[in-house]
Amino acid sequence: MLLALVLIPILAALAILGGAQARMAALVAAGLNLALGIAAALQPAAPFWSISCSVLSRPDIHLALGLYDGMSVVMLLLAVIVTLAAVLSGKAPEGREKLYYASSLLISAGAIGAFVATDLFFFYAFHELALIPTFLMIGILGRGDRRAIAWKITLYLGFGSLILLAGLLWLAHVAGTFSIPEMLARGPVDAASQKGIAALLIVGFGILVSLFPFHSWAAPAYASAPAPTAMLHAGVLKKFGLYGLLRLAIPLLPSGMHAWLTPLCVLLLGNILWVGFVTLNQRRLDGVLGHSSVMHMGYIFLAIAALAASPMNDLALPAAVLLMFAHGISIALGFGLADRIERKTGSLDFADLGGLAKPAPGLAFLFGLATMASIGLPGLANFAGEVMVFVSSFRNYLPAEGMGPVQITCVLAIWGVVISAVYGLRAFRRTFHGPTRPSTETATDLSLCERAPSLLLAGVLLAVGIFPNLLLSLLQ
Amino acid sequence: MPAYYLEALTVTLGIVLLMLEAFGPAHSKRHIGLIAACGLGLIFIFNLFAIGPDQARPDSAWAGWPLWNLYGYDGIARFYKGFALACTALVILMALDYRPILARFTDHPGSEAATGEYYALPVFACAGMMWMASAKDLASAFVALELVTITFYILVAFLRRNLGSLEAGVKYLILGALSTGFLVYGIAWIYGSTGTMNLQALGLKLATATEASPALLLGVGLVLVSLAFKIGAVPMHVWIPDVYQGAPTPTTAFLSVGSKAAGFVLLLRFLDPLLQVGSPVAKHVMVMLAILAGATLLVGNLAAIAQTNFKRLLAYSSISHAGFLTLALASWQTSSATAMGSVTTVSFYLATYLLMTLAAFFILAQVRLQSGSEEIDAFNGLGKRSPMLAHALTVIMAAMAGVPLTAGFWGKWFVFSLAVNQGLWWCVALATIGAAAGFYYYFKLIRAMWWVEASADAPVVQLPGISRVVVITLTLAILILGVFPAPILWLIG
Numbered sequence: 012m013l014l015a016l017v018l019i020p021i022l023a024a025l026a027i028l029g030g031a032q033a034r035m036a037a038l039v040a041a042g043l044n045l046a047l048g049i050a051a052a053l054q055p056a057a058p059f060w061s062i063s064c065s066v067l068s069r070p071d072i073h074l075a076l077g078l079y080d081g082m083s084v085v086m087l088l089l090a091v092i093v094t095l096a097a098v099l100s101g102k103a104p105e106g107r108e109k110l111y112y113a114s115s116l117l118i119s120a121g122a123i124g125a126f127v128a129t130d131l132f133f134f135y136a137f138h139e140l141a142l143i144p145t146f147l148m149i150g151i152l153g154r155g156d157r158r159a160i161a162w163k164i165t166l167y168l169g170f171g172s173l174i175l176l177a178g179l180l181w182l183a184h185v186a187g188t189f190s191i192p193e194m195l196a197r198g199p200v201d202a203a204s205q206k207g208i209a210a211l212l213i214v215g216f217g218i219l220v221s222l223f224p225f226h227s228w229a230a231p232a233y234a235s236a237p238a239p240t241a242m243l244h245a246g247v248l249k250k251f252g253l254y255g256l257l258r259l260a261i262p263l264l265p266s267g268m269h270a271w272l273t274p275l276c277v278l279l280l281g282n283i284l285w286v287g288f289v290t291l292n293q294r295r296l297d298g299v300l301g302h303s304s305v306m307h308m309g310y311i312f313l314a315i316a317a318l319a320a321s322p323m324n325d326l327a328l329p330a331a332v333l334l335m336f337a338h339g340i341s342i343a344l345g346f347g348l349a350d351r352i353e354r355k356t357g358s359l360d361f362a363d364l365g366g367l368a369k370p371a372p373g374l375a376f377l378f379g380l381a382t383m384a385s386i387g388l389p390g391l392a393n394f395a396g397e398v399m400v401f402v403s404s405f406r407n408y409l410p411a412e413g414m415g416p417v418q419i420t421c422v423l424a425i426w427g428v429v430i431s432a433v434y435g436l437r438a439f440r441r442t443f444h445g446p447t448r449p450s451t452e453t454a455t456d457l458s459l460c461e462r463a464p465s466l467l468l469a470g471v472l473l474a475v476g477i478f479p480n481l482l483l484s485l486l487q
Numbered sequence: 488m489p490a491y492y493l494e495a496l497t498v499t500l501g502i503v504l505l506m507l508e509a510f511g512p513a514h515s516k517r518h519i520g521l522i523a524a525c526g527l528g529l530i531f532i533f534n535l536f537a538i539g540p541d542q543a544r545p546d547s548a549w550a551g552w553p554l555w556n557l558y559g560y561d562g563i564a565r566f567y568k569g570f571a572l573a574c575t576a577l578v579i580l581m582a583l584d585y586r587p588i589l590a591r592f593t594d595h596p597g598s599e600a601a602t603g604e605y606y607a608l609p610v611f612a613c614a615g616m617m618w619m620a621s622a623k624d625l626a627s628a629f630v631a632l633e634l635v636t637i638t639f640y641i642l643v644a645f646l647r648r649n650l651g652s653l654e655a656g657v658k659y660l661i662l663g664a665l666s667t668g669f670l671v672y673g674i675a676w677i678y679g680s681t682g683t684m685n686l687q688a689l690g691l692k693l694a695t696a697t698e699a700s701p702a703l704l705l706g707v708g709l710v711l712v713s714l715a716f717k718i719g720a721v722p723m724h725v726w727i728p729d730v731y732q733g734a735p736t737p738t739t740a741f742l743s744v745g746s747k748a749a750g751f752v753l754l755l756r757f758l759d760p761l762l763q764v765g766s767p768v769a770k771h772v773m774v775m776l777a778i779l780a781g782a783t784l785l786v787g788n789l790a791a792i793a794q795t796n797f798k799r800l801l802a803y804s805s806i807s808h809a810g811f812l813t814l815a816l817a818s819w820q821t822s823s824a825t826a827m828g829s830v831t832t833v834s835f836y837l838a839t840y841l842l843m844t845l846a847a848f849f850i851l852a853q854v855r856l857q858s859g860s861e862e863i864d865a866f867n868g869l870g871k872r873s874p875m876l877a878h879a880l881t882v883i884m885a886a887m888a889g890v891p892l893t894a895g896f897w898g899k900w901f902v903f904s905l906a907v908n909q910g911l912w913w914c915v916a917l918a919t920i921g922a923a924a925g926f927y928y929y930f931k932l933i934r935a936m937w938w939v940e941a942s943a944d945a946p947v948v949q950l951p952g953i954s955r956v957v958v959i960t961l962t963l964a965i966l967i968l969g970v971f972p973a974p975i976l977w978l979i980g
């Protein structure tokens with residue numbers, strides 16, 4: 012059945028390229044996938060979800076999909092929810108509907124495939140499948156200096172993928188199998204190669220997740236990308252790197268990850284503090300959103316660092332997964348609404364914005380919700396995630412032994428919350444409060460139809476924020 | 488059917504084609520090409536049912552002929568004979584759609600009168616490649632290799648009223664002659680130090696030898712250098728960009744696929760006894776190969792970055808693919824229960840390489856014909872002008888760069904696996920840099936087609952019938968084999 016989740020968007024994309032009504036086909040596919048995804052979350056253990064058919068016998072590679080554990084289920088849910096919202100909120104430029112919707116569906120198919128693949132080859136391959144339409148969308152339909160930006164992201168992510176490939180092959184070689192469940196069952200790999208593999212995986216996955224200092228592709232790419240692409244990439248696809256580290260590096264390379272603990276802590280502080288300060292100085296709303304998305308990756312890396320310090324840490328994994336989910340939903344909400352603002356006012360430059368709350372209170376409310384979520388206000392999903400990450404850093408902490416690198420990092424990282432509150436509230440004030448400008452005076456509020464995708468995402472944020480156990484129970 | 492019939496039939500086909508050219512109608516030569524392609528297709532089918540002496544009936548006399556000391560027929564031979572036949576047939580089909588250019592630059596410009604040999608000559612080269620796939624003896628391998636090379640001297644310089652083609656011909660001739668010299672000299676050293684030119688006997692001698700004689704190593708080094716000319720590896724790669732650019736496009740495609748594959752099968756045959764378990768020279772030969780592979784990867788990929796001409800880009804890409812293939816040889820392994828060996832990997836890589844490269848050349852030939860330019864700029868805005876062509880070329884370029892779920896990825900994946908298994912880390916690093924550079928220069932085409940606007944006078948490029956069918960078939964094969972590569976492995980056996 013999981014194969015259906017991958018095939019539905021691909022087939023719909025083919026149908027669109029073949030002439031089907033683009034938006035309709037995309038909506039049907041995304042809706043079907045959401046239904047299937049929820050069904051999978053309700054019955055993750057049912058055997059009919061998984062599939063495995065041999066593609067190659069030497070080396071033994073299978074087209075194997077399955078819900079290995081709750082983390083896969085949560086990521087799958089994230090992917091199908093954001094896909095539906097992205098398709099709903101997108102509006103293709105005249106004459107480019109085919110490309111627009113087909114690419115969005117292909118990105119979604121690749122992301123879903125990567126999260127449910129239980130074979131190392133397809134785990135990697137599906138992610139790459141999703142990258143190509145991302146590059147094309149930015150290159151063809153992007154805003155601003157789209158060519159240079161698309162070029163940059165292509166090179167950055169292409170190179171990151173290759174480093175990752177070398178790491179994964181090395182891992183498969185020492186583990187002696189390509190099957191992820193089998194690898195995990197065999198436990199940590201040979202200690203001698205762990206440090207090298209861990210380095211390749213941290214850098215490879217790190218480039219894909221925009222780990223400092225490999226982050227400079229992300230913000231311009233999101234600012235330039237069409238809304239569905241930004242929502243799907245920042246919300247879903249980027250989580251692939253974090254998912255990969257949690258799925259493979261933490262259980263299989265404990266001593267290797269431990270060896271890189273201090274550098275990892277320094278880099279993630281780069282994400283939180285350095286990029287945080289950069290975010291403070293953005294003059295455009297999409298710049299704020301893009302940089303904030305890079306910054307928040309730091310918190311998830313903090314949970315990964317806590318796991319690297321001690322794989323026994325039973326709080327860090329659920330914390331990371333919950334925060335990945337929450338961030339994915341909230342950043343998708345942010346990019347979706349920013350796209351609305353641009354369509355209504357014609358600009359995302361703070362100089363042209365202001366007072367938008369008066370003509371468009373609904374928009375202001377929803378965007379406020381997204382901002383609060385990203386700051387980490389209690390009652391919204393991100394809060395639960397961030398608090399859990401901070402608490403997990405001090406799990407098993409013995410005051411007598413003094414603070415380790417993770418604890419020190421955590422103390423510094425908490426300041427990031429202040430930074431994100433400052434830039435989040437400032438962005439909100441500059442956009443929605445103050446005197447109206449010529450561009451915002453005539454703006455209209457969201458219609459019911461335009462609200463649908465945002466309501467879907469905001470509802471999920473609230474539901475998970477109030478009942479985090481909805482997700483956490485899946486992780487047990 | 489005994490296997491040697493295949494070469495005999497191929498040469499016969501070539502002679503029949505020459506007769507047709509000499510005595511057939513002067514104004515139209517199209518039928519010669521069609522007959523050549525059909526004939527090669529027929530021999531391709533025969534190849535599937537041919538047998539070697541080990542499968543002969545006990546009463547058949549031919550199984551005992553001394554021919555079988557020079558000529559073998561096994562799984563590798565079958566695969567590479569099929570490879571040569573398929574490649575030649577496709578090249579001739581490409582030449583059919585490329586007729587106008589051939590006619591423009593040969594005698595009697597504008598008439599096809601002097602183009603007939605262009606369909607017959609590749610058939611002779613094909614016979615040589617098929618023999619190379621079966622070579623069991625360095626002397627017979629040398630003769631077969633020369634048959635291929637001499638045919639190529641003519642094919643490269645075929646456009647005798649075009650300066651570029653003539654220049655390419657001279658360059659190819661000089662370096663080809665040099666490499667022939669290396670080969671003969673190397674074979675002489677090997678014969679002098681071991682007393683045999685038969686590869687099987689060489690293997691037996693090496694199995695009992697205790698130390699590597701410097702004379703043998705010198706011979707092996709010389710032969711490797713000369714084969715580097717065939718496969719397009721450093722240090723004998725300098726001819727490639729100029730000759731590829733100057734030669735008629737079907738010849739370039741033939742050089743870059745057929746000739747390279749023939750070079751590799753000879754290399755496989757030659758390395759097998761040298762790298763067997765217990766051979767005292769294995770260690771040294773693997774170091775030589777690793778140096779060749781690393782240098783080729785670096786030169787091919789880094790030089791490709793700066794190219795603005797698509798044909799020249801494909802030339803450097805061909806060097807870079809030679810680097811990946813040599814890397815598979817440098818991390819020599821025999822097939823085991825869990826992993827593919829170097830021989831299978833090279834064969835697999837070449838099969839996917841054939842699909843991608845020939846498809847790219849088919850498109851390039853038509854873009855050259857219809858827009859008059861081979862520059863990457865000529866592809867600007869192709870996504871709007873000729874969407875089908877642009878979609879196909881996007882898939883092909885993604886496959887060349889090694890994007891997963893295309894056939895091109897598997898080849899790179901297997902090569903990386905072999906190198907990682909052997910712990911050739913510095914080569915893996917160079918290959919990673921190379922593959923990353925590959926992303927850059929192959930995506931240049933995708934960028935030109937989709938992101939850049941076309942100039943106002945750029946024509947709509949239409950693929951003629953044969954090219955259209957071939958390009959669609961090859962592109963679909965690239966995608967299907969990208970998910971399900973097993974069929975190629977069945978062919979390899």
